[in-house]
Amino acid sequence: MSVLVVGSTALDSIKTPHAENPRLLGGSASHSAVAASFFAPVKLVGVVGDDFPKQYIRLYKRHKIDLQGLQILPGKTFHWSGEYEVNMDNRRTLLTELGVFETFTPTLPKEHQNTEYVLLANIAPSLQSHVLDQMRRPKFITADTMDLWLNIALKDLLALLKRVDCFVLNESEAHQLTECTNMLKAARAIHKLGPKYVIIKKGHNGAFLSGPNGLFVTPAYPLESVVDPTGAGDSFVGGMVGYLANKPGPIERNLRRGMVYGSVIASYCCEGFGLSRTTKLTRAQIEKRVKELRQVTKF
Amino acid sequence: MSVLVVGSTALDSIKTPHAENPRLLGGSASHSAVAASFFAPVKLVGVVGDDFPKQYIRLYKRHKIDLQGLQILPGKTFHWSGEYEVNMDNRRTLLTELGVFETFTPTLPKEHQNTEYVLLANIAPSLQSHVLDQMRRPKFITADTMDLWLNIALKDLLALLKRVDCFVLNESEAHQLTECTNMLKAARAIHKLGPKYVIIKKGHNGAFLSGPNGLFVTPAYPLESVVDPTGAGDSFVGGMVGYLANKPGPIERNLRRGMVYGSVIASYCCEGFGLSRTTKLTRAQIEKRVKELRQVTKF
Numbered sequence: 001m002s003v004l005v006v007g008s009t010a011l012d013s014i015k016t017p018h019a020e021n022p023r024l025l026g027g028s029a030s031h032s033a034v035a036a037s038f039f040a041p042v043k044l045v046g047v048v049g050d051d052f053p054k055q056y057i058r059l060y061k062r063h064k065i066d067l068q069g070l071q072i073l074p075g076k077t078f079h080w081s082g083e084y085e086v087n088m089d090n091r092r093t094l095l096t097e098l099g100v101f102e103t104f105t106p107t108l109p110k111e112h113q114n115t116e117y118v119l120l121a122n123i124a125p126s127l128q129s130h131v132l133d134q135m136r137r138p139k140f141i142t143a144d145t146m147d148l149w150l151n152i153a154l155k156d157l158l159a160l161l162k163r164v165d166c167f168v169l170n171e172s173e174a175h176q177l178t179e180c181t182n183m184l185k186a187a188r189a190i191h192k193l194g195p196k197y198v199i200i201k202k203g204h205n206g207a208f209l210s211g212p213n214g215l216f217v218t219p220a221y222p223l224e225s226v227v228d229p230t231g232a233g234d235s236f237v238g239g240m241v242g243y244l245a246n247k248p249g250p251i252e253r254n255l256r257r258g259m260v261y262g263s264v265i266a267s268y269c270c271e272g273f274g275l276s277r278t279t280k281l282t283r284a285q286i287e288k289r290v291k292e293l294r295q296v297t298k299f
Numbered sequence: 300m301s302v303l304v305v306g307s308t309a310l311d312s313i314k315t316p317h318a319e320n321p322r323l324l325g326g327s328a329s330h331s332a333v334a335a336s337f338f339a340p341v342k343l344v345g346v347v348g349d350d351f352p353k354q355y356i357r358l359y360k361r362h363k364i365d366l367q368g369l370q371i372l373p374g375k376t377f378h379w380s381g382e383y384e385v386n387m388d389n390r391r392t393l394l395t396e397l398g399v400f401e402t403f404t405p406t407l408p409k410e411h412q413n414t415e416y417v418l419l420a421n422i423a424p425s426l427q428s429h430v431l432d433q434m435r436r437p438k439f440i441t442a443d444t445m446d447l448w449l450n451i452a453l454k455d456l457l458a459l460l461k462r463v464d465c466f467v468l469n470e471s472e473a474h475q476l477t478e479c480t481n482m483l484k485a486a487r488a489i490h491k492l493g494p495k496y497v498i499i500k501k502g503h504n505g506a507f508l509s510g511p512n513g514l515f516v517t518p519a520y521p522l523e524s525v526v527d528p529t530g531a532g533d534s535f536v537g538g539m540v541g542y543l544a545n546k547p548g549p550i551e552r553n554l555r556r557g558m559v560y561g562s563v564i565a566s567y568c569c570e571g572f573g574l575s576r577t578t579k580l581t582r583a584q585i586e587k588r589v590k591e592l593r594q595v596t597k598f
Contacts, residue, residue, distance in 0.1 A: 214595070
């Protein structure tokens with residue numbers, strides 16, 4: 001079955017202590033869609049300006065991503081620029097130019113409205129809800145978010161949470177949303193806001209799932225060096241939902257495995273700037289690290 | 300087979316945001332020895348003053364801990380006092396009274412010199428080495444440490460590392476010792492200092508093992524609330540070595556399982572002040588959480 005991915009499609013200028021790369025393909029929808037494409041057909045919903053490099057359109061197409069829902073509007077593509085500190089854990093935003101993203105309204109082509117799996121990648125929660133308004137009975141809805149929306153659009157986010165099956169956020173966002181420092185308590189509080197499944201991302205410490213059948217913890221794939229962590233969280237959730245869409249069987253078992261596949265794609269994402277490593281991935285390379293993670297957690 | 304545990308035997312006065320408990324039984328050797336006692340016979344080597352409460356001697360004895368190596372000297376028992384912040388992750392030392400610990404030299408009774416498994420719990424590395432000097436060909440030597448020894452006794456610690464099979468430390472100590480922020484690189488650097496097995500503790504994010512057959516990652520047992528984390532790391536390593544001593548078979552497989560058992564004892568340790576919860580544990584309660592951890596990591 002296929003996956004509809006909505007989110008940001010952007011140009012990222014990224015600076016790390018070791019290198020600087022301007023105007024790479026980025027955005028939550030780009031990372032999530034490419035990650036999901038290794039497992040299932042993907043339909044992308046987003047917006048870019050008329051400055052959007054053709055090579056990035058070709059990149060999407062190489063991953064067989066359906067671009068009917070990608071609006072190309074007169075104006076500039078959303079541009080984000082950020083810088084990482086030495087330990088790669090902390091980053092600061094240097095610049096945000098919204099461009100055509102400022103007035104973006106995601107409109108689904110008719111063919112997209114029946115998609116079974118929906119990934120609402122990080123974007124304003126009102127737009128995430130607007131996508132759901134246009135859909136007919138999707139099988140499984142996953143939403144990601146970021147701290148910005150907790151700060152400026154909490155009401156919209158709370159309205160969205162009532163409508164999603166699975167909500168993904170990181171530790172500090174979970175803390176901010178629930179005021180709980182303990183992540184089990186935070187997950188329980190988030191369940192009360194709507195989602196049956198809550199996934200809390202912990203960066204290089206992995207991620208955990210809270211669902212009706214209890215908890216699941218996956219480590220991150222252990223990496224010796226990180227080139228650029230931008231998009232790792234988006235790759236994680238994209239890989240996970242892509243895996244889900246491709247697997248029949250109980251959703252919770254598949255979610256666990258999907259999280260492991262997502263962690264693996266995220267690990268590869270960190271090994272190159274932007275999407276440069278992810279886009280060269282093979283299914284065999286993915287399976288290799290999944291097998292290694294199985295070995296790493298076996299006792 | 301049995302375990303020799305050397306380390307500190309102390310009275311801990313512990314303050315948390317919710318309660319305050321003076322002069323509890325504490326110290327690295329106390330926590331490690333009680334944790335190990337659930338799996339194997341334990342011989343304790345340490346020192347206390349003549350003020351040491353009889354009830355704590357009885358507590359050791361209830362755990363069938365051999366006290367031939369526990370010196371009782373005229374003077375005061377080592378007393379540590381500390382306070383935890385709200386999130387229980389950070390603590391500060393309020394007071395340290397060394398008492399009889401100041402001039403402690405661990406001397407092994409003859410019967411102890413053939414013990415197969417040695418746990419050098421946190422204590423000055425020169426004393427850890429002094430214990431090894433008195434032993435005949437132990438089967439497996441594990442050493443724990445703390446940041447203090449990295450600061451004031453690095454040379455002694457480096458000398459010790461050449462003699463141990465397994466070295467256990469936490470993330471910040473690994474960073475301090477190796478100057479690597481990446482924990483895989485840190486583990487590799489520590490292998491070069493001697494130990495075949497390196498275990499890096501990450502608190503509520505679990506622990507990982509680096510050894511000849513690769514990596515192993517165990518999550519911490521997920522807890523909703525922590526009453527007092529004092530001694531959790533000592534309980535982890537004590538439970539692990541106790542499990543090892545009780546299991547025939549390949550050391551690395553047993554180390555993995557031992558780490559899981561250690562995590563479980565550490566989780567119980569956090570649920571009461573000092574040793575109050577640990578000392579009431581049953582084997583069935585331990586096995587229950589091990590089973591849950593198996594479920595939590597299964598995919």
